[in-house]
Amino acid sequence: MFTIVPRQVLGGPGYTPPSDKLNIACIGVGSQGTRVMMEFMKQADIQVVSVGDVNKGSSDFQEWGDNEIRDKERELLGDSRWGSDWKGCTCGREPAKRLVEAYYGKRTTSGRYNGCAAYNDYRELLEKEKDVDAVIVGTPDHLHAVVSIAAMRKKKHVFCQKPLTHSITEARKIAEVAREMGVATQVATGNSASEETRLLCEWIWDGAIGPVREVHNWSGRPYWPQGLNTPENTDPVPEWLDWDLWLGPAPFRPYNHVYQPFVWRGWYDFGTGCLGDMGCYSFDTIFRVLKLSTPTVVEASSTPLFKESFPLASIIHFYFPARDSMPPVRLTWYDGGLKPPRPEELEEGKSMSDEDNEGLLFIGDKGKILSDFSGGNPRLIPETKMQAYKQPPKTLPRSIGHDREWIEACKGGKPGAANFGFSGPLTEVLLLGNVALRSGKRIGWDPANMKTLGAPDAQQYVDFAYRQGWTL
Numbered sequence: 001m002f003t004i005v006p007r008q009v010l011g012g013p014g015y016t017p018p019s020d021k022l023n024i025a026c027i028g029v030g031s032q033g034t035r036v037m038m039e040f041m042k043q044a045d046i047q048v049v050s051v052g053d054v055n056k057g058s059s060d061f062q063e064w065g066d067n068e069i070r071d072k073e074r075e076l077l078g079d080s081r082w083g084s085d086w087k088g089c090t091c092g093r094e095p096a097k098r099l100v101e102a103y104y105g106k107r108t109t110s111g112r113y114n115g116c117a118a119y120n121d122y123r124e125l126l127e128k129e130k131d132v133d134a135v136i137v138g139t140p141d142h143l144h145a146v147v148s149i150a151a152m153r154k155k156k157h158v159f160c161q162k163p164l165t166h167s168i169t170e171a172r173k174i175a176e177v178a179r180e181m182g183v184a185t186q187v188a189t190g191n192s193a194s195e196e197t198r199l200l201c202e203w204i205w206d207g208a209i210g211p212v213r214e215v216h217n218w219s220g221r222p223y224w225p226q227g228l229n230t231p232e233n234t235d236p237v238p239e240w241l242d243w244d245l246w247l248g249p250a251p252f253r254p255y256n257h258v259y260q261p262f263v264w265r266g267w268y269d270f271g272t273g274c275l276g277d278m279g280c281y282s283f284d285t286i287f288r289v290l291k292l293s294t295p296t297v298v299e300a301s302s303t304p305l306f307k308e309s310f311p312l313a314s315i316i317h318f319y320f321p322a323r324d325s326m327p328p329v330r331l332t333w334y335d336g337g338l339k340p341p342r343p344e345e346l347e348e349g350k351s352m353s354d355e356d357n358e359g360l361l362f363i364g365d366k367g368k369i370l371s372d373f374s375g376g377n378p379r380l381i382p383e384t385k386m387q388a389y390k391q392p393p394k395t396l397p398r399s400i401g402h403d404r405e406w407i408e409a410c411k412g413g414k415p416g417a418a419n420f421g422f423s424g425p426l427t428e429v430l431l432l433g434n435v436a437l438r439s440g441k442r443i444g445w446d447p448a449n450m451k452t453l454g455a456p457d458a459q460q461y462v463d464f465a466y467r468q469g470w471t472l
Contacts, residue, residue: 021046024048025125026050027138028052029092029095029096030091030092032138033136036159039403041076048100049116055242057095058090058092060261061088077102097118126151132156134184134410137158137159139161140260141163141276142166144161145170149173149472157410158184159406160187167431167462170463171427174420185409187280189418191375193417197284201396203389204290210365214362215329217279217331217333217361219358219373222274222310224262224266226310243255249470251269265277266310269464272431275316275434275437280427281374282373283429291323291324293323295445298316298317298445300433311437314335314338315334316332316433317333353373368380441457443455
C-alpha cells in the first residue's frame with residue numbers, strides 16, 4: 001500500500017508552495033515595464049497574475065538596442081523563435097499577457113497556462129483583482145502617484161519606477177499614504193542596494209578625502225527630444241491606444257506622436273526631464289553618503305526655456321546646510337552634455353568616468369573621489385592616493401538585492417532601502433531643481449509649508465493642477 005503525497009507537501013529544491021508566493025499585478029507594461037516584469041518573474045516566490053496598460057499592443061516602443069526586448073523574452077522562455085513575427089519593439093497589455101502565460105505554461109505538465117488577466121484601466125484591475133498582494137508601477141511619470149496611491153489605499157504593496165512622482169506635492173502625499181497604510185514600498189533605484197554606495201559611505205565617513213564641500217554630478221541625457229515648441233497639428237489616435245486614459249490627470253491635449261512612447265520624458269505635463277529621469281539614481285547615492293535632507297537654496301541656468309518642454313541643457317545648484325558634523329555642501333547637476341572642469345588630479349589620458357559623459361565627483365578638503373554616475377567604480381584620485389588608502393572595515397549591512405529587499409518587506413521583513421519614506425523627500429529635492437529651472441530664479445525652500453521663498457512665481461511649479469475627475 002502506498003500514498004500519493006501532493007507536491008506542495010513534499011516541496012523540494014526549486015519549488016515554492018503557492019502559499020509562499022506573492023501575487024503581483026504589473027501596471028504599465030511598455031518596454032521598461034516589461035523588463036522589470038521579467039526580472040520579477042524569475043523570482044520563485046513571485047506570481048504575475050494580471051497586467052494593465054492603456055496600450056493594447058504595438059511595435060513602436062523604445063529599447064536599448066536592436067531586438068533587446070525580444071531577445072530578453074527569448075532568453076526568459078528558452079525559445080529562440082519567440083517574437084519572430086515582430087516588426088519592432090512589441091509591448092503592451094496583450095503582449096505582456098502572452099509572455100506571462102507562455103512563461104508559466106512551460107512550468108505546467110500540459111504546457112498551457114491562462115491565469116493572467118489583462119486590463120486597460122488600472123482602476124478596474126485594482127477593483128477586480130482581489131487576490132493581488134502587490135503592484136509594480138511602470139507607467140509614465142505623471143501617472144506614478146495616482147496609480148501607486150490607489151494601490152496602497154487597497155492595501156497593496158508597491159514597487160514604483162523612478163522618479164517616484166511628477167510633482168513635489170505628489171512626493172509628499174505618496175510618502176504620507178505609504179506610512180498611513182503600512183505597506184511595503186520601493187522605488188526602482190537599484191544602486192540603493194549596491195556595494196559601491198556602501199563603500200562610498202564608509203570611505204567618506206572615514207575621512208578619506210576630509211569634509212566634503214562640493215559634489216558634481218553630470219549626465220549625458222537627454223536621449224529624447226527636448227527644447228520643443230508645442231505642435232500645432234494633430235495625429236489620429238492609434239486604434240490600440242486609450243489616449244484619454246494615457247493622459248490621466250494631465251490637462252487634455254490632442255494626440256500627437258511627439259508625446260509617446262518614451263519621448264514624453266521631455267514634456268512638462270508628462271515627464272520630469274533629465275534630472276527627474278536620472279538624478280533619482282545618483283542623488284540616492286549622494287544623499288546616503290552625505291546624509292542630506294533639504295536644501296536651503298536652489299538655482300538653475302539653462303539653454304533657452306520653452307513653454308511646455310524642458311530645455312536642451314541645464315546646470316542646477318543645490319545648497320545644503322551643515323548636518324551631523326558635516327559642513328555645508330553645494331551639489332551641482334549638469335545635463336545635455338555639460339560637465340564640470342576636469343580635475344587637475346586626474347592623470348593624463350584617464351577618463352573622468354567609464355562613460356565620460358556621465359559621472360560623479362566628490363570634492364573634500366583633503367582630496368577627491370571620482371565614480372561612475374551613481375557611485376559605481378569609486379576611486380580616489382590620483383591613483384597613487386587610491387593605492388595608499390587603507391580602506392576602513394565594512395561596517396554597513398550589505399543588501400540581499402534591490403528587488404529581494406522589497407519582496408521580503410512584502411512578506412513582513414524590514415523596509416527596503418529605497419522605500420517611499422526615504423525616496424519621497426529625495427524626490428521632492430529633485431523636483432525642486434526643476435522648479436528652479438522653470439522659474440529661472442534663485443529660490444529658497446520652506447519644506448514645512450511647501451513654499452518657495454524669494455521667487456513667488458516659482459510656486460506654481462510645486463504642484464500640477466489635475467484634470468477634472470482625477471485626484472490623489
